Amino acid sequence: MSASERLGDLLREQAPQVLGVLLHRYGGFEECEDAVQEALLAAAMRWPAEGVPESPRSWLVTVASRRLVDQVRSEQARRRREVTAAVRQAPDAGLAPAPGDESVGDHDDTLTLLFLCCHPALTPASQVALTLRAVGGLTTAEVARAFLTPEATMAPRISRAKQRIKAVGASFETPTAQEWAGRLDAVLHVLYLIFNEGYTAGSGPDLHRGELTAEAIRLTRMVHRSLPDDGEVAALLALMLLTDARRAARTGPDGTLIPLAEQDRSRWDAAMAEEGTALVTGAISASPLGPYQLQAAIAALHVQAPRAEDTDWEQIRILYGILTRIAPNPMVTLNHAVAVAMTRGPRAGLELLETLDGDPRIARHHRLHAVRAHLQELAGEYTAARENYLLAARHTTSLPEQHYLLDRAGKLGR
Numbered sequence: 001m002s003a004s005e006r007l008g009d010l011l012r013e014q015a016p017q018v019l020g021v022l023l024h025r026y027g028g029f030e031e032c033e034d035a036v037q038e039a040l041l042a043a044a045m046r047w048p049a050e051g052v053p054e055s056p057r058s059w060l061v062t063v064a065s066r067r068l069v070d071q072v073r074s075e076q077a078r079r080r081r082e083v084t085a086a087v088r089q090a091p092d093a094g095l096a097p098a099p100g101d102e103s104v105g106d107h108d109d110t111l112t113l114l115f116l117c118c119h120p121a122l123t124p125a126s127q128v129a130l131t132l133r134a135v136g137g138l139t140t141a142e143v144a145r146a147f148l149t150p151e152a153t154m155a156p157r158i159s160r161a162k163q164r165i166k167a168v169g170a171s172f173e174t175p176t177a178q179e180w181a182g183r184l185d186a187v188l189h190v191l192y193l194i195f196n197e198g199y200t201a202g203s204g205p206d207l208h209r210g211e212l213t214a215e216a217i218r219l220t221r222m223v224h225r226s227l228p229d230d231g232e233v234a235a236l237l238a239l240m241l242l243t244d245a246r247r248a249a250r251t252g253p254d255g256t257l258i259p260l261a262e263q264d265r266s267r268w269d270a271a272m273a274e275e276g277t278a279l280v281t282g283a284i285s286a287s288p289l290g291p292y293q294l295q296a297a298i299a300a301l302h303v304q305a306p307r308a309e310d311t312d313w314e315q316i317r318i319l320y321g322i323l324t325r326i327a328p329n330p331m332v333t334l335n336h337a338v339a340v341a342m343t344r345g346p347r348a349g350l351e352l353l354e355t356l357d358g359d360p361r362i363a364r365h366h367r368l369h370a371v372r373a374h375l376q377e378l379a380g381e382y383t384a385a386r387e388n389y390l391l392a393a394r395h396t397t398s399l400p401e402q403h404y405l406l407d408r409a410g411k412l413g414r
Contacts, residue, residue, distance in 0.1 A: 007047060010056060011040050012218070015137030018060045020109025023172040026068060029116070030162040033134055035071065039064035040137065110135065111226040112172060114219065117161075118186040121168045126161040127190045133158050136215045184227075188236050188292065191220050195240050199247070200398070207251050207400040213244055231287020234279050235296045241276030242299035245269040257404040261308040273303045291327035294319050298335075313342040330362035334371055346379035366395035370405060377412065386412040 001009075015036060022032035039060045053059040117130040132138045144154035198212025220237045227233045249263035280296035287293070298319050305311040320336035333356055341349025353372050362368050373388035389409035393402045 011043060012137035014057050014060055015040060016110040016113045016135045017057055018064055019134060020113050021061050022064055022068060029165055031068060031071065035064040035068040038067045110222050114187055115183050116165065116170060116172060118183060118190050119165055119170050120186060121164055122161050126157060128193055129154060129158050130161040131190050135219060187223065188232060191216050192236060199243060205399045207257055208247060216240060231283040232290040232292045234283040235290065235292035238276040238279035239292055239296040239299055241272045242296060242303050245272040245276065245303060255400055257400045291323060294323040313339055317343045330356055330359050334367060338371060341375050341378060346375045349375045364395065366392040369395065382412045
């Protein structure tokens with residue numbers, strides 16, 4: 001890893017912790033977040049030449065606090081009144097900490113900040129964007145690029161999310177016991193969405209977006225360190241690791257998609273798979289069974305099979321059956337149909353797929369057409385399979401997936 005990459009990782013790690021300190025001192029999500037971004041920029045410019053300070057967090061808190069105080073002094077009266085109200089809650093909050101005051105950064109508020117970004121008043125899209133910006137330390141431009149959205153579109157979305165948090169009176173504090181379970185579910189769902197978008201990009205020329213999968217794993221590790229006994233947190237981290245372990249084998253040298261059954265398993269990341277397997281094994285043995293534990297257990301069964309034909313499809317079918325009962329959704333049914341086809345025959349899988357035809361959440365989704373085509377191909381229904389491969393190709397906006405689907409249709413046509 002290069003020096004610039006190490007510096008980038010350090011700044012991403014420090015960003016949410018510094019923002020947490022400022023929010024405790026001053027309040028005002030948008031103002032504090034802007035000040036942190038300025039401090040990160042200053043560090044990126046100065047540290048390569050001057051060296052990383054002994055306490056990076058204290059340095060960043062000092063610089064960000066001074067930026068914020070300067071901004072408060074120069075802004076309009078309305079902004080000054082807002083900050084004055086925050087200062088009344090903490091008598092010394094208006095004073096920037098002295099250089100070397102390491103106590104300002106000793107407490108890690110990353111988890112509290114993550115919960116704030118996933119406030120139920122925000123839409124899922126806003127939760128994801130704000131999490132990447134405030135907790136992940138990505139710039140607005142980086143968040144926009146990650147989701148193939150113009151920066152001019154993403155910036156107002158993030159700004160509106162901050163304003164919404166302020167409007168509903170959300171405070172920077174850990175949720176109460178009553179709020180904890182529901183908010184934790186939202187946090188895990190946001191991290192899951194970030195990972196999935198990175199692992200199989202919804203659109204664009206690349207199948208993967210490594211910066212998103214890496215960020216999702218990093219943030220989930222943070223949550224796991226804060227909640228080591230939560231089985232679903234551990235299982236979500238396990239699911240990400242077990243899934244990402246296969247990433248190198250998912251594409252060929254030219255970027256073409258390689259399905260699971262055809263992947264070179266020697267290219268899978270053994271260390272990542274081992275860590276994921278240990279995490280899900282511990283979670284299942286120590287916690288009530290939850291959706292992420294079931295998904296991670298299924299991923300572990302795939303990784304543990306030395307060859308595609310050694311996959312324990314019967315066990316996978318059973319696990320998907322349980323998952324369908326406790327957390328039903330169209331994607332679960334889609335995967336369940338594949339497991340049913342592998343154990344009960346493709347016709348049984350196709351019959352299960354028919355239950356999704358009237359579901360507006362997935363009826364026109366390219367993956368439904370793609371799975372139907374795959375099972376029809378297994379059943380020897382080549383004409384119908386070709387038609388569905390072509391239909392799936394028309395509906396996807398991912399170029400690697402589109403090329404793969406067109407290739408499958410072309411082979412059946414020949």
